[in-house]
Amino acid sequence: MRHLLSARDLDRDTAVRILDTATEMAATQGREIKKLPTLRGRTVVNLFFEDSTRTRISFETAAKRLSADVINFAAKGSSVSKGESLKDTALTLQAMGADAVVIRHHASGAPHLLASSGWLAGAVVNAGDGTHQHPTQALLDAFTLRRHLTGPETAGHDLAGLRVVIVGDVLHSRVARSNVDLLSTLGAEVTLVAPPTLLPVGVSAWPCRVSYHLDEAIDAGPDAVMMLRVQRERMSAAGGGFFPSPLEYSRRYGLDARRLARLPSHALVMHPGPMNRGLEISAEAADSVRSVIVEQVANGVAVRMAVLYLLLAGGPKEENA
Amino acid sequence: MTYLIRQARLLGGDPVDVRVEGETVTAVAPRLETEGARAIDAEGLVLLPGLVDLHTHLREPGREDAETVASGTAAAAAGGFTAVHAMANTNPVADTAGVVEQVWHLGRRAGHADVFPVGAVTVGLAGERLAELGAMADSAARVRVFSDDGMCVHDPVVMRRALEYVKAFDGVVAQHAQEPRLTEGAQMHEGVVSAQIGLPGWPAVAEEAIIARDVLLAEHVGSRLHVCHLSTAGSVEIVRWAKARGIAVTAEVTPHHLLLTDETARTYDPIYKVNPPLRTAEDVEAVRAGLADGTIDVVATDHAPHSREDKDCEWAAAAFGMIGLETALSVVADVMVAGGRMDWADVARVMSTTPARIGRVDHLHGRPLAAGEPANVVLVDPAARWTVRPDAQVSASRNTPFGGRELGARVVATFLRGRATVLDGRPVDDVGAADGAAVTS
Numbered sequence: 001m002r003h004l005l006s007a008r009d010l011d012r013d014t015a016v017r018i019l020d021t022a023t024e025m026a027a028t029q030g031r032e033i034k035k036l037p038t039l040r041g042r043t044v045v046n047l048f049f050e051d052s053t054r055t056r057i058s059f060e061t062a063a064k065r066l067s068a069d070v071i072n073f074a075a076k077g078s079s080v081s082k083g084e085s086l087k088d089t090a091l092t093l094q095a096m097g098a099d100a101v102v103i104r105h106h107a108s109g110a111p112h113l114l115a116s117s118g119w120l121a122g123a124v125v126n127a128g129d130g131t132h133q134h135p136t137q138a139l140l141d142a143f144t145l146r147r148h149l150t151g152p153e154t155a156g157h158d159l160a161g162l163r164v165v166i167v168g169d170v171l172h173s174r175v176a177r178s179n180v181d182l183l184s185t186l187g188a189e190v191t192l193v194a195p196p197t198l199l200p201v202g203v204s205a206w207p208c209r210v211s212y213h214l215d216e217a218i219d220a221g222p223d224a225v226m227m228l229r230v231q232r233e234r235m236s237a238a239g240g241g242f243f244p245s246p247l248e249y250s251r252r253y254g255l256d257a258r259r260l261a262r263l264p265s266h267a268l269v270m271h272p273g274p275m276n277r278g279l280e281i282s283a284e285a286a287d288s289v290r291s292v293i294v295e296q297v298a299n300g301v302a303v304r305m306a307v308l309y310l311l312l313a314g315g316p317k318e319e320n321a
Numbered sequence: 322m323t324y325l326i327r328q329a330r331l332l333g334g335d336p337v338d339v340r341v342e343g344e345t346v347t348a349v350a351p352r353l354e355t356e357g358a359r360a361i362d363a364e365g366l367v368l369l370p371g372l373v374d375l376h377t378h379l380r381e382p383g384r385e386d387a388e389t390v391a392s393g394t395a396a397a398a399a400g401g402f403t404a405v406h407a408m409a410n411t412n413p414v415a416d417t418a419g420v421v422e423q424v425w426h427l428g429r430r431a432g433h434a435d436v437f438p439v440g441a442v443t444v445g446l447a448g449e450r451l452a453e454l455g456a457m458a459d460s461a462a463r464v465r466v467f468s469d470d471g472m473c474v475h476d477p478v479v480m481r482r483a484l485e486y487v488k489a490f491d492g493v494v495a496q497h498a499q500e501p502r503l504t505e506g507a508q509m510h511e512g513v514v515s516a517q518i519g520l521p522g523w524p525a526v527a528e529e530a531i532i533a534r535d536v537l538l539a540e541h542v543g544s545r546l547h548v549c550h551l552s553t554a555g556s557v558e559i560v561r562w563a564k565a566r567g568i569a570v571t572a573e574v575t576p577h578h579l580l581l582t583d584e585t586a587r588t589y590d591p592i593y594k595v596n597p598p599l600r601t602a603e604d605v606e607a608v609r610a611g612l613a614d615g616t617i618d619v620v621a622t623d624h625a626p627h628s629r630e631d632k633d634c635e636w637a638a639a640a641f642g643m644i645g646l647e648t649a650l651s652v653v654a655d656v657m658v659a660g661g662r663m664d665w666a667d668v669a670r671v672m673s674t675t676p677a678r679i680g681r682v683d684h685l686h687g688r689p690l691a692a693g694e695p696a697n698v699v700l701v702d703p704a705a706r707w708t709v710r711p712d713a714q715v716s717a718s719r720n721t722p723f724g725g726r727e728l729g730a731r732v733v734a735t736f737l738r739g740r741a742t743v744l745d746g747r748p749v750d751d752v753g754a755a756d757g758a759a760v761t762s
Contacts, residue, residue, distance in 0.1 A: 008517075086635055107637035108519035109589030116588075130637070132519025174519060201524070202516030 003115045003124040004307055007135040007182040012158060015142070015186055020155050021306035022143050022299070029065070029302060036305075038313050039068035045098040047089070048127070049075040049105045054273060054297065055127050055137075059102045062304035068312075071098070086110060090119040098122050100312055108132035108174075123311040131172050137272050138178035140303040141226065142186055144296050148268055149223055160187030165217045167193040167253060168228025168280055169242075171200050175272045176228060180208045193217045195253065197242045198230075214252065218259050224268040227255050227281045246279055257284040268292050322740070325355050329363035329700060331690055333665025339368065341696040344738040348692050361744075363700055366733055369669045371403025371697035372650065373676040373686045375466065375495070375573055376549060376621035378642070379405070379436070381427060382420070383412025388626035388717045390424060393646070394433035396624070396716035398742035400646040401699035401732040402434050404677070404686045405624075409441040410471035416441035416452035418460035425462035433742050437682055440464040442483045442494060446472045451482060458490040465681040468495035470549055473531060475501050480535060484544040491681060493571075495547040498531035498556070499523075499597065508637060510583040510598040518587055520636065523598050525553040532556050536563035536570050547679060548572040550623050552597040554607030561616045571679050573621035574608045576652035577643055577722055581605075585722070591632050591639030592722050595625070612671060613662040619676045622649045626718030643722050648709060650701065652723070654730035658703070665703070696739035705731035715748055 001014065010018070028036060044063040048056050056072065063070045073093070086105070093101060100123040103111050108130030115124040128134040142159060150157045164183055170176040170192050183190050190208035192199065203210055211217050218225070230253075232246055233239035243249045250256070255269065260282070263269075269281075269291040277283050286293060323343075328336040331349070338353035339346060379393040388396075390407070397405045407424055409415035415424060421438040428436025440457035444450055446469045457464040467487060474480045474496060483494045504527045509515050511522020532548055536559065539546035548560065551572045563570045577595065582602050585593040593599060611617040625642025632639050645652075653672065657663040663671075669687075677687030688694040711724040735743040742749055 085630070086638075087633060105635070107635040109637075110635045112589045113635050130519050131521075177517070177519060200516035201511050201522065202513035205513045205516075 001310055003111075004135050004311065005111050005115055005124065005126045006133040007138045007178040008133070010135070010182060010185060012185055012187075015139070015182060016156060016158055018139055018303070018306050018310060019143050019146060021310060022139070022303045023154060025305040025309070026299070026302035034065055035067060036065060037067050038309055039063065039066040042068045042099040042312055043071065043097055044068045044100045044102065044308065045071045045073060045093050047073050047093065047101050047103040049103070050128070052104055052128070055104065058297070058300040059127060059304050061301050062308055065301070066305055066308060068308070086113070087117070087119060090114055090117070094120050100125060100308060102127050104128045106130055125307060125311065128174055130174065131177075132174050133178045134174040135178050135182070136300070136304055136307060137175050138182040139307070140296055140300040141179055141270060141272070142182055143299050143303050144270065144292055145188070145224055145268065147299070148292065149266070158186040159183060162188040162224070163191070163220070163222045164188050164224045164226060165191045165193055165222045166226045166228065167214060167255070169198045169230045169234065170194045170203065170228070171198045172234075173228050179226065180206050184208060191217055191222070193253065195243055195249075214259065218262050221264050222267060223264070224270055225255060225263065226270040228272070229274065229276060230280045232276070232279065250279055254280055254282065255285040256282045260285045260288060260290070263290065270296060273297070323358040324361055324736070324741070325353060325358035326361045326363045326368065326700065329366050329368035331368050332669050333367045333703070336364070339690070341736060341739050344696060346690065346692055346694050346696045346698070349690060361700070361734060365702070365704065367665050367701045367703050368690060369401070369665065369699050369701060370673040370687050370690060371699050371735065371737065372401045372672045373680065373682065374402050374405045374622050374624070374646065375547075375619060375676045375680055376470070377405040377407055377624045377646065378410070378626065379407040379424070380626055381411065382423065387628045390427035390436060391431040391433070392715070392717040393624070393626070394428060394431050394436060395748055396644070396646040396714065397434040398735045398737070399715040399732065399748055400648070401650050401701065401735055402646060403697040403699070403735065403737045404435040404437060404682060406437045406439050406466055406680055408468060408470045409439050410446060414441050414445050415439065416444050416446075418453065418456040421457050421462040421464055422460050432737070434737060435682075435685065437466070437680060438462045438464055439470070439495070440467045442467045442469045442474050443479060448472060448474055448476055448479060451479070451486060454483070454486055454492065455490065458492060465490070465492050466495055466547070466679075467492055468497065468549065470495065470497040473497050473499040473501060475531070477534060477538070481538050481542060484539055484546065485542045488544055493545040493547050493679065495549050496531065496535055497549050498528045498535070500527040500531050503527035508594070509586045510600050512583060512601060514583045514586055518589070520586065525555055525600065525604070528553055528597055529555040529559055532559050536560070536568050539570060540566065540568045545569045545571070550575050550578065550597055550621070551608065551617060552578045552600050553604050557607045557611040557616055561611070564616065571618040572616070573619045574612055574617045575623045576620060576645055576649045578608055579605065579612070579656045580652055581722060589636050591634065591636050592643070592720060592724070594636060594639050594641055595643050596641040609656065609662065612657065619671050619679065620649065620653055621676065622646050626716055627720045629719065632720050642720065644714065644716050644718055644720055647715060648721060648723050648728060650732060651707070651728035651730045654703065655728055659729060696736050698736050699732060700734040702731050702733050703729075705729065707731050
C-alpha cells in the first residue's frame with residue numbers, strides 16, 4: 001500500500017488488516033504512556049486546504065503518538081491565499097522532505113494528482129477531497145461498527161451480515177461514498193436514505209440500496225444508523241434549492257426522538273460530525289446511550305495511527321501494486 | 322510555382338495527375354506531362370479539397386500565450402486545413418467590425434490558412450443584446466457565422482432576434498447549447514462516472530433542451546441554425562427530427578466526441594476536461610451513426626488551446642478545452658473510414674464541402690477538384706500510422722487528449738491557393754501571404 005486515496009482501492013483483506021492494526025493501536029492508547037517510537041524521525045505534513053479542526057487534530061495526534069514530526073499547513077495565511085498553485089505547494093513540501101502528506105482539499109481528485117504527478121516522493125493520505133472520498137472516516141466508522149456489533153473477538157473479522165442505514169445529503173458527501181464502498185467490501189448491507197434531490201444520478205449503480213423513506217428504513221431494524229451533515233444553505237436558491245425548508249427536512253429525514261425509540265435496542269447511532277443538532281439529528285439521539293459519536297472521534301486516532309504505520313513502516317514488506 | 326501531383330487518388334477513387342499553376346488547378350487527367358512543373362509523387366495518397374474548420378479558437382487578440390493567429394493557422398495547415406472560422410471569445414471579444422477585421426488581417430498576413438472570423442451574437446458574449454452583426458457582415462472580414470461560443474445564447478428572445486436578424490445577410494447563428502442554470506459549477510458529464518468520482522455533473526438535457534428550443538425557433542422565424550459540438554444521443558435525435566420537418570438546421574461534432582468517453586475522467590487528468598464534456602459510450606455510438614447518416618453535417622475541431630498552467634493542476638481548477646487541428650483528420654479516418662462507416666468522399670463532404678457551404682465560403686473552399694478551381698487541396702497518406710506527441714505540436718499549446726496514442730492517416734501536403742503550406746508532412750517555413758493573394762468574397 002503506497003498511498004491511501006480512496007476506500008474503493010481497499011480489498012477486503014487489506015481493509016481487515018487496517019482494522020486489526022487499529023485494534024492494536026487502540027490498545028496502546030489506553031495506557032498511561034500513549035507514545036510509540038515507530039515513526040521517529042519521519043515527517044508527516046498535514047496539508048489542509050479546507051477548514052477542519054477535528055480531522056486535522058486527529059491526524060496530528062496519530063502522527064505524534066507514533067513519534068513522527070508533524071508540520072501543519074493551513075491554506076489560509078499561507079502562500080495559497082496569495083495564489084500559489086497546488087503544484088508549487090507540493091514541490092515546496094517535497095523540498096523540505098515530507099515522508100507523508102495528509103491532504104484535505106476542496107477539489108475532488110487533488111490527492112490523486114499529488115500521488116500521480118511525481119511532485120511528491122512520499123505517501124499521500126486523502127483526508128477528504130471535494131465530494132469524492134474520505135477513506136479514513138469510513139475506516140473509523142467500520143472500526144466502530146466492528147467493535148460493537150461483531151462479538152468480543154474482532155481480529156480478522158469483517159462486517160458480514162450487518163445492516164447499516166446512511167441518511168442525508170449523499171450527493172455532496174464524500175463520507176457517504178467512502179462508506180458505501182468500504183462497508184460493502186466488508187460484507188455489510190448498506191441502505192442510503194435521502195430526498196431524491198440529494199441522491200446522485202447514477203446511484204443505482206452503487207453496491208447499496210436506496211430509499212426515500214427513513215421510517216421504512218428504521219422499521220426494517222438496522223444495526224446502525226449513520227446521519228450525515230446537511231448544510232442549511234442547500235435549501236436556498238443560491239445554495240441550489242435542494243429542499244424546501246430545514247423544518248421539512250427534519251420532519252422527513254431527521255433522527256428525532258420518535259424514530260430513535262423505534263430502533264432496535266442494540267442499534268448504534270453514528271455521525272461523522274460536525275452535527276447540526278435539530279436538523280439532521282436531534283439532541284436526544286446525539287446524546288443517547290446508543291450514540292457512539294464521541295467514540296468515533298477517539299477511534300479516528302487509532303485508525304489513523306494504523307494507516308500511517310502501514311504506509312510508512314510497512315508492516316511485513318509486501319510488493320508494491 | 323507550378324506543381325504536378327502524380328497519381329493521387331481523387332477523393333479516394335482512381336488515381337489522376339493534377340497540375341497546379343499559380344493559384345489554380347489547371348488540369349486533372351489520368352496522365353499529364355511534367356512540363357517544368359515540380360513533381361510530387363502522390364502514388365497511394367488521397368487527394369481531398371482543403372479542409373474547412375467551422376470552429377477554431379485562435380486566441381488572438383488576448384491570449385497570445387496560448388496561441389496566435391499565426392501559430393493556430395500553421396497548426397491548421399499541418400492538419401490539412403486551408404480555412405478556419407475563428408471563434409469570437411477573444412479579449413477583446415470579436416463583437417465589432419474593428420476586431421473581426423483585425424483577426425482577418427492577421428490571418429492574411431500569416432498566410433498559413435484563410436481565416437474567416439466568427440462574430441459574436443451579443444455584445445461581450447453577455448447574452449443581453451445583439452452585437453452589430455450587420456457591421457461585421459459588411460466589414461472586410463465579411464462575417465457570415467455568428468456565435469457566442471463559450472457561452473450559450475440562453476435568453477429565448479435574444480436568440481429569436483439573432484435568428485431573424487442574420488437573414489438579411491444570409492448569416493447563420495451557431496449555438497453553443499448549454500442551459501446555464503442546469504450546468505452551474507459543472508465539471509464533467511453527469512452520470513455513473515461523475516457520481517462515483519465526486520465531480521459536479523453536466524447533464525445531457527442541458528444541451529438537448531436548448532437545441533430543441535432553437536430548432537423550433539428557427540422553424541418559426543424561417544432561419545438557418547447551426548448547432549456547435551453536438552455531443553449526446555438525444556441531441557442527434559432532435560436534429561434528425563428537425564431535419565425531417567424541413568427545418569434548416571446543421572450540426573457539427575468534434576473528433577474527441579467521436580472517440581473518447583467520460584471514463585477518461587477517472588484519471589482526474591484535466592487533459593480530458595472539455596465543454597461540452599465527454600459523454601458515455603452510447604453517446605459516442607450515436608454521434609458516429611449521426612455523422613455517417615448525415616444527421617450531423619460536419620466535423621469541426623473546437624480547437625481550444627490552453628497554456629500549461631491552465632491544465633497542470635487539479636481538475637476543478639483547470640480550463641475546459643482540447644486542441645485538435647493537427648489530429649482531426651486522423652481521428653476521423655480511424656473512427657469512421659477504417660471503421661467502415663464512411664469513405665474518403667464522405668470525409669471530403671463533412672470536413673470540406675459542407676462546412677464551406679455552411680460558412681458561405683464555398684466559392685473559395687470545398688470546391689470540386691477540377692480544372693479552373695482554386696487550388697485549395699490536401700494530400701493524405703491513408704496508410705500512415707503515427708504517434709501523437711504533445712511536445713511536437715505545431716500549435717503553441719500542448720493540450721491534446723491523444724498524447725501517446727497511435728493514429729492512422731497523415732497529411733503529406735497542403736496547398737493554399739496553389740502555395741504549399743505543408744510539404745513532405747512538414748510545415749513550409751517561409752510562408753507569408755503574397756499581398757496580391759486577395760481573399761475576395
